[in-house]
Amino acid sequence: xxxxxxxxxxxxQEQKRNLAKELTEAFVNTCGGKxxxxxxxxxxxxxxxxxxGGVITIDKENNR
Numbered sequence: 640x641x642x643x644x645x646x647x648x649x650x651x652q653e654q655k656r657n658l659a660k661e662l663t664e665a666f667v668n669t670c671g672g673k674x675x676x677x678x679x680x681x682x683x684x685x686x687x688x689x690x691x692g693g694v695i696t697i698d699k700e701n702n703r
Contacts, residue, residue, distance in 0.1 A: 641666060642678045648696075649683045 686697040
């Protein structure tokens with residue numbers, strides 16, 4: 640049972656549906672297996688809880 644883990648900023652339900660479909664198809668096309676055996680765990684992170692380069696993401700966006 641392959642598990643694909645995705646951590647990302649919050650998205651719409653439609654975007655998550657499309658992502659799950661595309662990731663599943665890509666995995667099956669690349670590695671084989673059955674679609675029903677592919678599990679996807681999406682963890683959504685608020686932009687206040689993610690930083691890169693020592694700066695919180697929301698602060699980077701506010702300074703553009």
